[in-house]
Amino acid sequence: MIPNPLLLTIIIPLLSGILIFCVPKKLEGARSGLLVLANLAGLILAIILFKQSFTYTLPGIAPGLELSFRLYQFSAFMLLATSLFGVLIALYSVVFMQGKKLVSQFYAYFLFSIALTNGAFLADNLLVLLFFWEGLLVLLFGMIAIGNKDAFKTATKAFIIVGVTDLCMMLGIALTGHLAGTLVISKISLTLSPLANLAFILLMIGAISKAGAMPFHSWIPDAAIDSPLPFMSLIPAALEKLLGIYFLARISLDLFRLTVNSGLSTLLMIVGGATIILAVMMALIQKDYKRLLSYHAISQAGYMILGIGTAVPIGIIGGLFHMINHALYKSCLFLTSGAVEKQAGTTNLEKLGGLARKMPITFICFVVTACAISGVWPFNGFFSKELVYDGALERGWIFYFVAVAGSFFTAASFLKLGHAAFIGKISSENGKVKEAHISMLIPMIAIALICTFFGVFNQWPLNNLIQPILGAERLEGHNFSGFPTNTMLVIITFVVLILAILNHLYGLKKKGSGLHALDHIRYFPVVSNIYDLAEKGFFDPYNWGLGLVNVISRISFGVDKGINWVYDSLSPKLAYGFSSGIRKLHTGNYSVYLAWAIVGMLVIFGLLLR
Amino acid sequence: MCASLILIPFISVLILNLPIKGMKRLAFGLAALLFLLQMVAVLIPDAAFWKINHSFCAGIFNFELGADILSKVVLFCIGMVSLVTLFSALTFVKDSDEKFNFINILLIAVCGMNAVAMAKDIFSLYVFLEVVAVSSFILIAFNRDMPGLEGAFKYIVLSGVATVLMIAGIALLVLIAGSTNFSLIHYMLIAQNKSLIVSLAIGLFIVALFIKSGLMPFHGWLPDVYTSAPAPASVLLAGIITKVAGVYALIRIVVSMLGFSASIQSILLFVGAVSVILGALAALTQSDFKRMLSYSSISQVGYIILGLGSGSVLGIAGAAFHIFNHASFKSLLFINSAAVESRLGSRDIDKMGGLAKQMPLTSLTSVIGSLSCAGIPPLAGFWSKLMIIIALWLVGFKGYAVIAVLGSILTLAYFLTLQRKVFFGKPSDEFKDIKEAGFSLMFPAIALAVLIVAAGLLAPWLLKGFILGFVPIIGG
Structure with a gap:
């Protein structure tokens, strides 16, 4: 008997993960092979399932509880994205994790995470969703905890933060079930009432915490330092963003119908805007490659939440497009940081420099994805950001301003990062650095290519992947693919990017080094005091x-x-x-x-x- | 039928004292056999024994006897505790003549107790209470040492007071009712309905029996007497004599003769509750092993009286079951104290410690006895306490039910203190070479412990029939 293909997407990685525990330590090749093959199988399955839609209900275990799974446009797309990241990062991990401790644990958790994420995407019952969601919490703890010696503390921090927000979500699910009279997601459609607002906020807390938005973000920068790098690239950069934004989209599009004039929409936009600007300000002053990236992972989640929060079609499409774009370029950026760490032995920007000549392919991948994240035409980030800008402007100039300001600082900090790591004088310690292993390069190149493809040919992803999620009815006949229609916004974006470059040059001239090019912002009066406090963890809600x-x-x-x-x-x-x-x-x-x-x-x- | 339980021990005493050579050596075996037979006879309700027609006795004894389920419980306990006492006497009474005397007096006491358990009129009840009392004076003073004599004297004094009160009460009742029969007096009392003389008679009777039962505040004699009596005598006294002479007689008088009225119930409940709590509190800080057990007895008798005070079938069945339980666990604990005393020569628990290593069986059995007393499931004591507490709650005396539960906690507290001080904790160097007690103390201890556990485990199956057995008694 072959289980339902939907179950297979969960069972294959789960069983392979268990099998990895059974493989003896000496057979490292077998272990790695199993990891890659299992992910490859998942990818093939996801491709086969793509464009299909059906539901499947597991024979009841508990009476009154429907264990139902639903494959449709949105979940099939998420399944595909998950398995794509699975394959690429698995390929990368195989080399990166060589010679590290607790490899089989990492591999197994990797596969379990894929399994549970697939389960969460497919779940058509809030309780089933919660089951997989909570399972991910445990894995999150496990994957961080096998990092360096401080990892356990960070893992605990992550566990507590995510655990508390998951508890909120659990309450939200209970409340939603109470209001709707059912837990089957596809049957729920609530109109907003005071109690429903509360349910929405509780569910939203769970979703945006998964996506890593403020104020539930503070474990991510710590984890960037302490956990194994492929974890960062896989979980906070890719899977959790996908999952969090997916769920946020589901609750604001399906479970509740978020309207333009509702307070909840404004609330989401405020959370999104605050996350964008505050996290990027923190990113500016980081002196560690990975930590800097992790703050951007938080900041970019703000764009997605802002986009979905606008509740206008263009904003929602922008937010969802940004979700997949971000997952792509951010995981690639983390992979470049991993390559640098593996080759140069550190990610401390003060010790890096001039790596462009030694690691040209890594550098090119970095440039492509950094442009993408900064919103440079013609890469994917440009298009999704323009859509979000447009949506934000429709709801109020202040949100637009915040989003654009975030863009400025993003560009500025990536100029600094690229300058400090890849350009400038090469340090004596890094004299013998070589280009990374081919198996680490392939995923980076692949993702960088996809980023470019999604930018240049943005009609394809938008028409085939993103816009069907919203459906023709809600799009109201619009089509958002192609070059942005609002020329004014595009001009402003270009101006902002040029300003960021000028700012960098100014800082460079003043301080003479790429790393310190943003010190004039860091030590600006008043701002510097706030930074001092922030660095001491004064603003950490944890x-x-x-x-x-x-x-x-x-x-x-x-x-x-x-x-x-x-x-x-x-x-x-x-x-x-x-x-x-x-x-x-x-x-x-x-x-x-x-x-x-x-x-x-x-x-x-x-x-x-x- | 019932008369044989009185006649046989009595005739045995006569035969044993015939001037025939070798009779003295038979005494132990004969007594043991008698006690055992008594227990067996009770357990087989349809035995031919109960159906023997004793019309020939009518000429000799001019009084009625009868055994209902309450009597049978007590008869069983009499057999059990007497057997245990007999065994413990082997250790403590060495001289063969003395042993023979002890057995004779024990038989007379049993004879008296059996009669008390079956009496159906107040005057014979009184007479046999005196038989029991006199034999216990002798048993307490059996060693003819200073503490024993003093204890016997104390018992005589308060027992004498009780006797005076009781005979005065009987006189008044006979004056009113013109009869000594329980049921006749009962009907007369209903007809008379609360005159001054009736109240006085009832009061006298109840107080007399309170003294005999050792309930607070009539208990003054009890701790001194239990403590100063020789070990076998205290087993018998604590295990059965005061229970028969005091508690059983009280239950019988209230149930069969006085009937339940609000004032009697409130007196019983109040005295019972005071005894439960103050007895347990007093036990908490005692340093003498036997004295602690004595106060514990007061507390446990309080429970029995609480059960009686509830006035319901369940409560009285619980009281009867608790009589059995008290007889088993208190005899067991006194046997344990005797075992410890026989090896250590002391009863001061503050100086003991770690005896569990040297005396494992004594320790184990005393833990079982203590836990049964504290009402820990699944031991027998749990069920009787549960019945009493539930009965109190159902009838509506919820405050007393709570007191009963609290008393149980205190019970556990002082028994844990006892166990900790005697059997666990640091072993003291002084008692390094102590050995387990001899067979004559171990056998009854183990037998009782097994009985407690077995009764506890079987209780769920037996209780329903047991409780239903009480319906005719209360109904009548």
């Missing part, structure tokens, strides 16, 4: 949470101590006090005993005669 928990636990400890005192000290003392009192009354004096008896007797007579 630290606030920890502080709060500390206070609560102190109070609980006090209460507990009080209760303990009642049990351990007061009650025994009372009991022993009484006891010794009674003991002292028993003097052995017989007349006293007789007197008690007589008093007792008189009382009894009194009672009887009453």
Whole structure:
């Protein structure tokens, strides 16, 4: 019996993951082969399934709970994207993880993550979705924890943050189920009411936390340093963005019908805008390749949330297009950082420089994807950002301004990064650096090519992948593919990019080094104080949470101590006090005993005669 | 039929004392056999034994006897505790003449207790209570040492007070009712309906039995007497004598003669609750092994009286079951204390410690006894306490039910203290060479422990029939 193909997308990686645990340590080749093959099988399956649509319900395990899966336009697309990233990053990991510890754990978690992500995409029941979603939380912990020696602390941080937001989501699911009377996603369509708003916000917290938006972001930069690099490229950069934005899109498009005038739409845009600008400001001042990228991973999520939050077709299409674009270029950027780490032994920008000549292919991939993320024509990021800008402008100039400002800082920080890592003087330590292994280059090249393709021929992804998600009815006859129609916005974008370059040149002239080209912003009055505080973790909501928990636990400890005192000290003392009192009354004096008896007797007579 | 339970021990005493050579050596075996037979006879309700027609006795004894389920429970306990006492006497009474005397007195006490358990009129009840009392005076003073004599004297004094009150009560009742028969008096009391004399008579009777049961605040004699009596005597006293002479007689008088009224119930419940709590509190800080057990007895008797006070079938069945349980676990614990005393020569628990290593069986059995007493499932004590508490709750005495539960916690507290001090904790160097107690103390201990566990495990299947057995008693 062959299981349903939808189940296969979950079962194949799951079983392969378990199998990897069973492969002996010595057979590293077999392990790596299994990883790549399993992902390849997933990709083939996803290609076969693409453009199909059907639902499948697992025979009921619990009565009243439909374990249903649904393949349709959106989930098939996400499935395809997941398996594509799976294959490419698996190929990369095989080389990158060579000689590292706990490789089989990493590989197995890798495959489990793919399995659970597929499950979450396919789930057509909120409880089923929650099951896979929570499973990813555990894997997130596991994958970070097998990193370097500080990784455990970071893993705990990630686990707590994501766990708390998942709890919100769980409550949201319960509330949604209560309001809708069903947990089957395709049957739910709620109109907004105060209670439904609450449900939406709770679900939204779960979704944007997965996507890594502020204020649930603070574990990502730490994880960038501590966890194994392919993890960063796979999970926070690709899968979690896909999953979070997918779910956000589902709740705002299907479960609830987000309208233009609703407060929730504004809320989403505020979250998106704040995430864009705050995270990119933090990215500006980073001195580590991976950490800088991780702040961009947060910032870019802001564009997607902003886009979906606009609730106008152009914005939503922009947000969803940006989701897949970002997943592409950000995972590629992380892969370049991994290549640099593998070859040069560090990602600290102060120790890097001039790698362009030593690692030309990596450099080219970096340039392509950096242009893409900065929104340079003709790469994919340009087109999706223009759509988001257009949507944001429709809702208010302030959102547009924030988005454009974010673009400026993004470009500025990538100029700095590229300059510091690849151009400039080569440091003596890096004299013998070579180009990365071919198997690491292939994924990078592939992704860079896709980025270019999605830009130059943006009609294809937009018409085949993105616009069908919204459907012809909601598009209202628009087609957003091709070169942006709003020429004014395009001109502004170009001006902003040129300004970013000028800014870089100004900084370069002032400080004389690419790394410090943005120091004039870093040490700008007032801003510098804020930066100082931010670097100390003062703005990290996790630290606030920890502080709060500390206070609560102190109070609980006090209460507990009080209760303990009642049990351990007061009650025994009372009991022993009484006891010794009674003991002292028993003097052995017989007349006293007789007197008690007589008093007792008189009382009894009194009672009887009453 | 019932008369044989009185006649046989009595005749045995007579035969044993015939001036025939070798009779003295038969005494132990004969007594053991009698006690065993008594237990077996109770357990087989349809035995031919119960159907023997004793019309010939009518000429000798001019009183009625009858055994309902309550009596049978007590009769079983009498057989059981007496057997245990007999065994423990082997260790503590060395001299063969003394042993023979002990067995004789024990038989007379059993004879008296059996009669009390089956009496159906107040005067014979009184007479046999005195038989029991006198034999217990002798048993307490059996060693003729200072503490024993003092204890016996204390018992005589308060028992004497009780006797006076009781005979006065009987006189008043006979005056009113013109009869000594329980059921006749019962009907007369209903007809009389609360006159001053009736109340006085009831009061006198109840107080007398409170003293005999050792309930607070009439308990003054009890700890001193239990503590100063020789080990076998305290097993018998704590296990059965006060239960028969006090508690059983009280239940019988209330159930069969006085009937339940609001004032009687409130007196019973109040005295019971006071005994439960104060007895347990007093036990908490005792340092003498037997004295702690004595206060524990007061507390446990409180439970029985609480069950009686509920006035319901379930409560009285629980009380009867608790009599059995108390007889089993308290005899067991006194046997344990005797075992420890026989090896250590001391009863001061503050100086003991770590005896579980040297006396594993004593330790194990005492843990079982203690836990049963504290009402820990699935031991037998749990079920009887549960029945009593549920009965109190159902009848509406919820406050007393709560007190009963709290009392259980205190019980656990002092027994844990006891176990910790005696059997666990740091072994003391002084008692390094201690050995397990001898067979005559171990056999009854193990047998009782097995009985407690078995009764607890079988209780769920047996309780329904047991409780239903009480319906005719209360209904009548």
